[in-house]
Amino acid sequence: MPLIAPSILAADFSKLGEEVRKVSEAGADFIHIDVMDGIFVPNITIGPSMVKSLRSYSQLPFISHLMITHPENHMKAFAEAGSDIIEVHIEAAQKHVLESIKGIQKLGKKAGLAVNPPTPIEGVFPYLEEIDLLLVMSVNPGFGGQSFMPEVLPKIGKAKDEMERIGRRVPVEIDGGINLETGELAARAGADILAAGTSIFKAPDMKRAIAALRELDSKD
Numbered sequence: 001m002p003l004i005a006p007s008i009l010a011a012d013f014s015k016l017g018e019e020v021r022k023v024s025e026a027g028a029d030f031i032h033i034d035v036m037d038g039i040f041v042p043n044i045t046i047g048p049s050m051v052k053s054l055r056s057y058s059q060l061p062f063i064s065h066l067m068i069t070h071p072e073n074h075m076k077a078f079a080e081a082g083s084d085i086i087e088v089h090i091e092a093a094q095k096h097v098l099e100s101i102k103g104i105q106k107l108g109k110k111a112g113l114a115v116n117p118p119t120p121i122e123g124v125f126p127y128l129e130e131i132d133l134l135l136v137m138s139v140n141p142g143f144g145g146q147s148f149m150p151e152v153l154p155k156i157g158k159a160k161d162e163m164e165r166i167g168r169r170v171p172v173e174i175d176g177g178i179n180l181e182t183g184e185l186a187a188r189a190g191a192d193i194l195a196a197g198t199s200i201f202k203a204p205d206m207k208r209a210i211a212a213l214r215e216l217d218s219k220d
Contacts, residue, residue, distance in 0.1 A: 002183070003193045004210050005030035005063055005173065008054075009045065009144040010197030016050075017057045019201065024058040026206040027214070030085075031060050032175070032195045034144075035078070037068040040092050041142035048074070048081035055082035063087060063133075063195075065114065065175070067141050072100045079107040087112030087135050090123055101130050112173070116141065121155035125162050128170055133193075134159055138186070139176030144197050148177030153189040160190050180212055187216040 006028045011019035020031055033051060038044040051064060064083035068074060071088040078086055086104045090113055093100045097113070104111035112133035113124055117140055124134060136155050139146035156172050163170055174186045175195035183194050194213055203209035 001214050002187050002191060002216060003029040003171075004200075004213050005032040005193050005195045006200045006206075006210070007032040007034060007144070007175065007195050007197035008201075009034040010201040012201070017054055020054050020057040023200065023206055023210075024060050027210045028060060028200075030063050030193070031058055032063045032065060032197075033083075034141075035064055035066050035068060036142065040069045040089065041067045043142045048077040051078060051081040051083060061085060063112070063173075065112075065135065065195075066092075067114075068092065070096075072096050072103060075100065075104050076107060079104070079109050083109060085110040085112055085133060087114045087133065089114045089116065089141075090127075091116055091119055097127060098130065101127060105132075114175075115155070117149050117152050121158050124159065128159070128163055129166060129168055131170060133173060134170050135173045135175060135195075136191070137176055138174050138178070138182070141176070146177055148179075148182040148185075150182075150185060153185060156186070156190045178213075180216070183213050184216045 006023045036043045036045040061084035063085040065087045101111045110132035113131045114135035171192040173193035174191040178196040179199040
């Protein structure tokens with residue numbers, strides 16, 4: 001069964017702390033926090049001060065997904081704010097990918113590497129022995145509520161084949177357009193963590209929505 005990481009991008013920002021508390025009590029496994037700078041992606045969301053203010057509302061691991069340019073300049077601030085896992089994009093880190101991964105881990109946090117839909121998954125292969133989490137984007141990042149892109153699903157299998165070849169297991173998270181239908185496709189493709197926003201935060205019953213996603217069968 002996949003683990004569930006509700007994405008607060010779809011939460012009510014006027015009462016964000018309570019939304020985080022509510023979704024934590026509803027059975028989530030992580031809190032997924034989308035950080036956007038308006039440069040790497042065409043939107044602006046939150047910074048480390050907001051992460052810090054939310055920390056007291058949940059004991060769950062915080063995943064800070066940095067969709068920002070020069071992530072290596074901001075990792076320390078997000079670590080100190082209370083992030084447990086920090087994800088950087090291979091497209092943003094560019095020549096500093098390994099430096100960013102090692103930098104996150106030196107801060108005592110787990111390092112995730114994210115890959116956008118147009119980027120070949122083979123680009124992350126040199127880093128699979130170093131990272132703690134792989135994030136496969138199933139939408140082009142920037143805004144919530146986008147439609148799932150099923151063409152990215154083969155990336156999960158390719159990444160897991162490479163992990164098996166090198167003898168290392170790294171959890172794979174998928175993010176973008178996840179609901180019961182697309183979540184099942186992702187689970188069957190091998191996703192270990194489902195980052196879901198609208199389908200959880202806009203659901204009439206968060207607890208039931210999370211439970212339904214967790215019970216998705218990864219077998220045909």
